[in-house]
Amino acid sequence: MPELFGHTRARIAARHALITPHNHVNSIVPGITGATTVVLINAALGAKFAQLLVTFQAAGGAALGASEVQTFGYLLSGDATVSVGRAKQKIGAGFYFYAPAGKTWSLTAPSPGSQVMLFQKKYVPLAGTPAPKAIIGDSAKVKGGPFLGDPAANLQVLLPDAPAFDMAVNIFAYQPGGHLPFVEVHVMEHGLVMLGGQGVYRLEDSWYPVQAGDVIWMAPYCAQWFVAMGKTPASYLYYKDVNRSAL
Numbered sequence: 001m002p003e004l005f006g007h008t009r010a011r012i013a014a015r016h017a018l019i020t021p022h023n024h025v026n027s028i029v030p031g032i033t034g035a036t037t038v039v040l041i042n043a044a045l046g047a048k049f050a051q052l053l054v055t056f057q058a059a060g061g062a063a064l065g066a067s068e069v070q071t072f073g074y075l076l077s078g079d080a081t082v083s084v085g086r087a088k089q090k091i092g093a094g095f096y097f098y099a100p101a102g103k104t105w106s107l108t109a110p111s112p113g114s115q116v117m118l119f120q121k122k123y124v125p126l127a128g129t130p131a132p133k134a135i136i137g138d139s140a141k142v143k144g145g146p147f148l149g150d151p152a153a154n155l156q157v158l159l160p161d162a163p164a165f166d167m168a169v170n171i172f173a174y175q176p177g178g179h180l181p182f183v184e185v186h187v188m189e190h191g192l193v194m195l196g197g198q199g200v201y202r203l204e205d206s207w208y209p210v211q212a213g214d215v216i217w218m219a220p221y222c223a224q225w226f227v228a229m230g231k232t233p234a235s236y237l238y239y240k241d242v243n244r245s246a247l
């Protein structure tokens with residue numbers, strides 16, 4: 001149900017943003033057809049990456065050429081066939097793919113209504129380290145672990161923890177009452193989508209009730225903390241930039 005009388009939970013602040021499903025307006029993005037695409041986060045907000053939500057209609061698809069941009073895609077619902085370079089696989093909800101810079105990728109025959117969340121970043125090569133390879137995986141098969149020893153906060157790392165990668169995408173799952181152990185303040189930037197459940201996100205000096213479908217941008221050094229609330233677990237998928245020189 002739309003929010004009443006011009007009210008919104010959305011907030012665009014200097015170093016963070018919250019965008020709810022009620023706020024979405026579509027963009028036309030080259031390479032994506034038969035779909036509605038919402039550019040949730042990009043340079044216009046101050047970010048150094050882009051986060052897009054694509055909802056396919058019947059006969060939709062995406063076909064992106066090789067460029068300096070790398071793409072991580074996570075299928076939120078439905079199914080489709082993903083191709084990255086020469087790798088090709090039918091995928092369902094919870095599957096993900098990573099297309100390195102310099103490789104073409106496509107999503108074909110998506111089921112009508114299927115949704116994919118994309119994170120895109122210009123790849124920064126690391127001298128002496130070969131570029132990452134294509135990945136197609138299933139998050140259900142990725143072993144998680146307690147975050148800093150807390151079993152109420154489970155972290156799954158979807159991309160290899162290797163110097164070749166300059167971005168990470170993880171899933172955090174919290175039991176009701178589970179929370180980040182401390183208020184993080186760090187140089188890495190985040191793009192995040194709530195996958196399920198509810199909680200409260202602290203961003204800078206504001207606290208926001210959040211739920212499935214909400215998207216958050218955290219700029220470098222945005223103070224951040226989360227607690228899962230309600231009777232069901234809460235989880236989110238999030239991006240961060242990693243593994244590159246401070247200067």
Ligand code: UGY
Nearest residue numbers: 172180184190224225240
């Ligand atoms: O990886 C992270 O920085 C993570 N702990 N941040 C977050 O969940 N807001």
Ligand code: MN
Nearest residue numbers: 184186190224
């Ligand atoms: Mn963080």
